[in-house]
Amino acid sequence: MKIRKLELQGFKSFVDRTVLTFEHDVNAVVGPNGCGKSNTVDAIRWCMGEQSARHLRGKSMDDVIFNGSDTRPQHPFAEVTLTFDNRDGLAPPEFAAYAEIAVTRKLTRDGNSEYLINRTPVRLMDVTNLFLGSGAGTKAYSIVEQGRVGLIVTSKPEDRRALLEEAA
Amino acid sequence: MKIRKLELQGFKSFVDRTVLTFEHDVNAVVGPNGCGKSNTVDAIRWCMGEQSARHLRGKSMDDVIFNGSDTRPQHPFAEVTLTFDNRDGLAPPEFAAYAEIAVTRKLTRDGNSEYLINRTPVRLMDVTNLFLGSGAGTKAYSIVEQGRVGLIVTSKPEDRRALLEEAA
Amino acid sequence: SRRRFRETFDAVNAHFQELFPRLFRGGKGMLQLTDDGDLLETGVEIVAQPPGKKLINLEAMSGGEKTLTAVTLLFALFLHRPSPFCLLDEVEAALDEANVIRLVDLVRDLTKHSQFILITHNKRTMSMADVLYGVTMQEPGVSKLVSVKLRQDEALQTTAVA
Amino acid sequence: SRRRFRETFDAVNAHFQELFPRLFRGGKGMLQLTDDGDLLETGVEIVAQPPGKKLINLEAMSGGEKTLTAVTLLFALFLHRPSPFCLLDEVEAALDEANVIRLVDLVRDLTKHSQFILITHNKRTMSMADVLYGVTMQEPGVSKLVSVKLRQDEALQTTAVA
Numbered sequence: 001m002k003i004r005k006l007e008l009q010g011f012k013s014f015v016d017r018t019v020l021t022f023e024h025d026v027n028a029v030v031g032p033n034g035c036g037k038s039n040t041v042d043a044i045r046w047c048m049g050e051q052s053a054r055h056l057r058g059k060s061m062d063d064v065i066f067n068g069s070d071t072r073p074q075h076p077f078a079e080v081t082l083t084f085d086n087r088d089g090l091a092p093p094e095f096a097a098y099a100e101i102a103v104t105r106k107l108t109r110d111g112n113s114e115y116l117i118n119r120t121p122v123r124l125m126d127v128t129n130l131f132l133g134s135g136a137g138t139k140a141y142s143i144v145e146q147g148r149v150g151l152i153v154t155s156k157p158e159d160r161r162a163l164l165e166e167a168a
Numbered sequence: 169m170k171i172r173k174l175e176l177q178g179f180k181s182f183v184d185r186t187v188l189t190f191e192h193d194v195n196a197v198v199g200p201n202g203c204g205k206s207n208t209v210d211a212i213r214w215c216m217g218e219q220s221a222r223h224l225r226g227k228s229m230d231d232v233i234f235n236g237s238d239t240r241p242q243h244p245f246a247e248v249t250l251t252f253d254n255r256d257g258l259a260p261p262e263f264a265a266y267a268e269i270a271v272t273r274k275l276t277r278d279g280n281s282e283y284l285i286n287r288t289p290v291r292l293m294d295v296t297n298l299f300l301g302s303g304a305g306t307k308a309y310s311i312v313e314q315g316r317v318g319l320i321v322t323s324k325p326e327d328r329r330a331l332l333e334e335a336a
Numbered sequence: 337s338r339r340r341f342r343e344t345f346d347a348v349n350a351h352f353q354e355l356f357p358r359l360f361r362g363g364k365g366m367l368q369l370t371d372d373g374d375l376l377e378t379g380v381e382i383v384a385q386p387p388g389k390k391l392i393n394l395e396a397m398s399g400g401e402k403t404l405t406a407v408t409l410l411f412a413l414f415l416h417r418p419s420p421f422c423l424l425d426e427v428e429a430a431l432d433e434a435n436v437i438r439l440v441d442l443v444r445d446l447t448k449h450s451q452f453i454l455i456t457h458n459k460r461t462m463s464m465a466d467v468l469y470g471v472t473m474q475e476p477g478v479s480k481l482v483s484v485k486l487r488q489d490e491a492l493q494t495t496a497v498a
Numbered sequence: 499s500r501r502r503f504r505e506t507f508d509a510v511n512a513h514f515q516e517l518f519p520r521l522f523r524g525g526k527g528m529l530q531l532t533d534d535g536d537l538l539e540t541g542v543e544i545v546a547q548p549p550g551k552k553l554i555n556l557e558a559m560s561g562g563e564k565t566l567t568a569v570t571l572l573f574a575l576f577l578h579r580p581s582p583f584c585l586l587d588e589v590e591a592a593l594d595e596a597n598v599i600r601l602v603d604l605v606r607d608l609t610k611h612s613q614f615i616l617i618t619h620n621k622r623t624m625s626m627a628d629v630l631y632g633v634t635m636q637e638p639g640v641s642k643l644v645s646v647k648l649r650q651d652e653a654l655q656t657t658a659v660a
């Protein structure tokens with residue numbers, strides 16, 4: 001379940017369709033302050049089913065849709081597709097036949113929200129189940145957001161327990 | 169009221185008497201992780217009257233006294249002296265005659281705490297009054313601790329008011 | 337008192353509006369009172385609009401943008417009522433190189449009012465300081481001062497500090 | 499279940515104890531259960547002793563020491579149950595150069611288990627990555643991908659990404 005490709009359109013500052021392919025072991029994302037690097041992390045978390053707008057640095061979920069700039073109008077929707085490589089067979093059995101699994105999440109300004117797996121509409125639960133089995137869920141130790149690395153140490157011992165339960 | 173000299177002994181990791189003189193406009197303190205740089209900031213805050221052990225990254229106030237290492241035993245006391253240049257006359261009137269003002273704070277393991285100004289024992293209130301007038305108090309905008317710069321922006325509007333009141 | 341708070345707010349706000357475009361290379365920033373009618377209780381809101389962007393909610397700012405906005409407020413307070421010294425502990429950790437340079441330039445300007453003590457790992461910040469104090473733990477667990485390097489002396493003579 | 503939690507705790511603790519001296523160049527670190535008798539509710543405490551120092555209370559750690567301890571726990575979990583990918587957003591911001599090198603070396607070792615995506619401003623981290631994606635806002639407010647530089651190609655050919 002390695003990430004092969006990330007496609008964004010209308011998501012936060014990525015108003016135009018943008019594709020990042022991740023074919024190497026260590027991929028670095030660089031650029032000046034405020035240019036959109038951490039927005040790519042938010043896009044991955046959102047696509048994997050993140051339900052809390054606050055956790056995506058917004059007040060409400062439509063804050064993920066491109067809000068306009070001096071030169072561009074607001075965008076009508078946000079769409080992110082995350083394509084995984086399933087050659088390692090880590091995905092749950094119902095996906096065993098697929099070499100690649102593409103998870104898509106879409107949100108329109110009028111609040112219409114959609115999830116798709118390999119272009120077939122599914123429910124949020126299907127997306128969450130896909131990730132739970134593979135250890136890559138959004139709550140696990142696989143994503144460390146900016147400025148939060150120290151929290152692992154300063155959090156309460158009960159909170160650290162949750163990390164261990166993810167790995168159980 | 170510029171800082172001219174900082175003398176530490178037995179304070180956190182500075183077990184041996186150490187003197188830093190600050191004679192330039194911009195002084196940089198550098199060194200590897202964990203070597204004691206931020207401890208010098210704690211020393212300055214403590215000397216200026218800081219009363220909260222938690223704010224000095226400890227559980228109780230005697231956590232500021234050198235606690236021992238593989239090669240050294242615990243130290244019996246912590247002592248910090250901060251020498252200010254009063255040639256700008258910013259200090260309150262009772263100190264006008266002094267060209268330099270040395271503030272000392274001492275704490276022994278058995279809990280005996282002392283404050284001195286120019287080697288004369290004073291009360292905490294005298295130390296706080298000395299700094300209040302000059303805008304350099306420990307709560308003001310003159311000290312930004314490690315990792316806390318973003319808090320100015322993410323704190324609540326009522327908290328930011330306190331910053332403005334310090335500058336009034 | 338109400339009058340004093342109002343005067344301070346207006347003065348700091350003016351400095352904030354002047355410093356913001358300098359640190360962000362454009363854009364607009366200002367302070368606003370949450371409750372204009374009650375000067376004794378009102379909070380202070382920060383309004384920030386980096387160049388080319390719509391007004392942003394502070395939570396949605398990037399790590400570097402938050403640092404720059406915080407520093408703008410800090411130095412606006414400084415310009416209104418300078419404190420004799422200012423201690424900054426790794427404030428530039430989230431900044432890219434171009435923003436570090438802008439920050440240290442501003443610090444250099446403010447030395448007219450105050451003395452600065454900067455704790456840093458950043459080479460750019462080190463290169464603009466007048467003097468570097470090296471702290472080390474050659475003996476594990478025991479902090480010592482090792483060297484003082486002066487900027488103006490290219491040879492960076494290292495005088496071992498007794 | 500209790501047994502599963504216990505097995506996981508023991509395995510992660512073993513990795514933690516092995517990784518700690520590698521990241522800290524010595525010293526001892528381990529995990530402890532706050533309530534051994536109640537495996538369904540117990541919290542997990544971190545015990546850290548950098549080389550030459552006494553056991554330290556986590557709050558008293560330096561910024562860099564906290565990052566290294568957090569990363570040790572993170573990678574200990576990884577070694578027990580690798581996640582297919584790992585996303586780290588400027589985790590090395592508080593580290594000095596020597597510790598950044600140790601961290602990226604460890605990341606390189608873990609690529610046997612997982613794929614890494616690192617967001618960074620640090621030149622050391624950039625130099626060890628296999629590929630660099632540049633994100634820019636040449637048009638203010640609009641993010642675009644600009645270039646991909648491959649590590650093994652010294653000329654760092656910049657292929658403009660359509």
Ligand SMILES: Nc1ncnc2c1ncn2[C@@H]1O[C@H](COP(=O)(O)OP(=O)(O)OP(=O)(O)O)[C@@H](O)[C@H]1O
Pocket residue numbers: 011012013031032033034035036037038039040063064065066067068146386389392396397398399400401430639
């Ligand atoms: N819905 C949206 N529409 C347009 N722009 C947005 C939206 N949400 C966030 N942004 C913009 O994205 C920018 C933040 O981007 P991001 O946090 O990814 O920066 P970064 O590259 O990580 O920077 P740093 O190096 O400072 O951490 C903010 O300036 C914000 O205005």
Ligand SMILES: Nc1ncnc2c1ncn2[C@@H]1O[C@H](COP(=O)(O)OP(=O)(O)OP(=O)(O)O)[C@@H](O)[C@H]1O
Pocket residue numbers: 179180181199200201202203204205206207208231232233234235236314477548551554558559560561562563592
């Ligand atoms: N009372 C004490 N006795 C001995 N050592 C102490 C005491 N209090 C704190 N320390 C030690 O001081 C160290 C932290 O120092 P400090 O926070 O100043 O590091 P730093 O140079 O700022 O590092 P960084 O670059 O990672 O921020 C810790 O390792 C801690 O063990």
Ligand SMILES: [Mg+2]
Pocket residue numbers: 037038146398399400
């Ligand atoms: Mg960021």
Ligand SMILES: [Mg+2]
Pocket residue numbers: 205206314425560561562
């Ligand atoms: Mg520090």
